Amino acid sequence: MSSPNGPSRDAVTELRMPSLGADMERGTLVLWKVKPGDTIKRGDIVAEVETEKGVFEMEADGAGVVAELLVAPGTRTLVGAPLARLSAESMPRPAAAPPPQAPAAPRASPAARRLAAERGIDLASIVGTGPDHAIVIADVDRAIAPLRPPTAAPVPSAPPAAPAPSPLPAAPTPTTTRADAVRAMRQAVAAAVARSKREIPHYYLSVDVDLEKTIVWLAEANAKRPIAERIVPAALLVKSVAVALRSHPDLNGVWADGALQLRDAIHVGIAVSMRGGGLITPAIHNTDTLPLDALMRALSDVVRRARSGGLRTSEMTDATITVSNLGDEGVTSLFGIIYPPQVALVGFGSIAERPWAEHGALSVRPVVTVTLAADHRATDGHYGSRFLRQIGRLLQTPEML
Amino acid sequence: MTNDEIRAAVVTALRGVAPEVDPATLRTDLPLRGQVDLDSIDYLNFLMAIHAALGVDIPEAAYAQVATLDDCVAYVASHGPQAQPVPPGER
Numbered sequence: 001m002s003s004p005n006g007p008s009r010d011a012v013t014e015l016r017m018p019s020l021g022a023d024m025e026r027g028t029l030v031l032w033k034v035k036p037g038d039t040i041k042r043g044d045i046v047a048e049v050e051t052e053k054g055v056f057e058m059e060a061d062g063a064g065v066v067a068e069l070l071v072a073p074g075t076r077t078l079v080g081a082p083l084a085r086l087s088a089e090s091m092p093r094p095a096a097a098p099p100p101q102a103p104a105a106p107r108a109s110p111a112a113r114r115l116a117a118e119r120g121i122d123l124a125s126i127v128g129t130g131p132d133h134a135i136v137i138a139d140v141d142r143a144i145a146p147l148r149p150p151t152a153a154p155v156p157s158a159p160p161a162a163p164a165p166s167p168l169p170a171a172p173t174p175t176t177t178r179a180d181a182v183r184a185m186r187q188a189v190a191a192a193v194a195r196s197k198r199e200i201p202h203y204y205l206s207v208d209v210d211l212e213k214t215i216v217w218l219a220e221a222n223a224k225r226p227i228a229e230r231i232v233p234a235a236l237l238v239k240s241v242a243v244a245l246r247s248h249p250d251l252n253g254v255w256a257d258g259a260l261q262l263r264d265a266i267h268v269g270i271a272v273s274m275r276g277g278g279l280i281t282p283a284i285h286n287t288d289t290l291p292l293d294a295l296m297r298a299l300s301d302v303v304r305r306a307r308s309g310g311l312r313t314s315e316m317t318d319a320t321i322t323v324s325n326l327g328d329e330g331v332t333s334l335f336g337i338i339y340p341p342q343v344a345l346v347g348f349g350s351i352a353e354r355p356w357a358e359h360g361a362l363s364v365r366p367v368v369t370v371t372l373a374a375d376h377r378a379t380d381g382h383y384g385s386r387f388l389r390q391i392g393r394l395l396q397t398p399e400m401l
Numbered sequence: 402m403t404n405d406e407i408r409a410a411v412v413t414a415l416r417g418v419a420p421e422v423d424p425a426t427l428r429t430d431l432p433l434r435g436q437v438d439l440d441s442i443d444y445l446n447f448l449m450a451i452h453a454a455l456g457v458d459i460p461e462a463a464y465a466q467v468a469t470l471d472d473c474v475a476y477v478a479s480h481g482p483q484a485q486p487v488p489p490g491e492r
Contacts, residue, residue: 222461227452230461232441275421275438303442328440 012062015084017077020316022340023192027051028076038066052184055309185278193337204335206371209392215366217398235296239401240394241346242266242288248387250379252320254341260378269319272306280306283319333369343375411473414450418443429470457481
C-alpha cells in the first residue's frame, strides 16, 4: 500500500477501509472529514467508519493529498477496499468542481445517526440544534414524533429524501434495528473467537498473588486524592502486565506469516464489555511508559469511548497483548481466548480476602488470581510461568509501578 | 436541597454511566451493584458525577456506606455543602 513515488516515505496512494480487528470483514463509511485538495498526514482523522462494534474515527495510515473520494457516505465495503485516492504532491484546489460528497453529510452524533438509521430517517431532513448545528439525539426524537415534522428546515427545491445527483454509487441505506446490531456484534465476536480457537494452540497458567501491599498502598494514596484523581486497582494490574512485558518480550507481539513478530512498543488492549452485550478491546498506547495517573486517565477514557463511540482506528488495531479483568463480577479466575493475531492474554479475577499460608502460618490476605492464556507456537509454559511470576513480584512494590 | 432533589440528581448521575437504568424498577434499598451493571470504573465515574452535581466527595473508605440508592441520598444529605460546587483549592 505504501508508495515510493512521493516526496515522503510516508506517502500512500489510497485510503482503504481499515481492519479494526480479526473479527471485522466489512465497514460502512459514515462520514468524510476531508475533501479533495486537503493535505493529510499519518494519524489525521479522515473519516468516521462504522462496524458491528460501533462508530470509529478513521486515521490516515500515511500522508498525501486527497485527490478523489471514491465512496459516498453510507457505503458499506469490504475491509481493504479503496475509499479515496491520494496524490503525493499538493495540487491546485479544484476551484469549480464540487466535492463528490455532493450533499455534505450532516454532522450528527453517533447516537443520533444510529437512531435515525434505525427509524429510517434521512439525517438531511433534520435540523441540528447541537454544537455547530450538529444533529443530536433529541433532534432525531423530534423528527420521529410527527411523521412529517412541520419544523423541518425548508429544503430548497428537492424533497429531503431525494438524494442529490452524485457521481458516486448510491449506497442502500441499511435499516438496522437494535436486535440486528446485537446479532451483528455477536457474529463479530464469534468470528474472532472461533478463529482463535481454531488456529491458536493455547496453553493456560495461573498464579495467586498476595495483594496486601498493593491494596494498602492504594488506599493510602487514594485517601489523599480528590475523587477525580483516584486510582482503581485495575490500573495497577494493567501497569504490572505492561512492565513485566519489558523483560518478557516474546509475549508482546503477533503471530503472522508462520512466525512470531515481536513489537517494540507495549500497547495493552483492554477488554471492555459493551452495555447490551459484546466486547471490544481498545489499546492503551505505550502502556508501560505511562505514569499511574496517566494510565488511570487513559483507562477511564478508553472505557468511556468504547461504550459511547469515538475510538480511533489505531486504538482498535495496535494492541500487542490483551488484559481482561472480570474481578468486578466476583469470579475467581478467567482463562481467556487470545485475540488474534496477538499471542497472549492476561486475565484477572476478583481481588478477594482468602486464607494465605506463608512461613508456616495462616493469615487472611487480599488475593487475586492472575492467568495467562498464551500461544504455544510463540512461547512455552516455562516462559509464561516466569512472566506471571514477574507480574506477582511487581505487585509487591506498587509504589514503583 | 430536598431529599427528592438529591435523589433526582443521584439518579441522573447513575444514568450517565448506565443509560439503560429504569428508575421505576430500581430497588432503592438494595445494593446498586447487584442491580446495575457497574464495573469499578463505572462506579468511580458515577461518584464523580455525584461530586460534580452535588459537591460531595465520597471518600473510598466510605464506599460501603453508599451501596444503595437510599444510602447515596442519605450520605449526600448529611455531608453535602448543599449543591454548592466545591470552590477550586478547597478539595
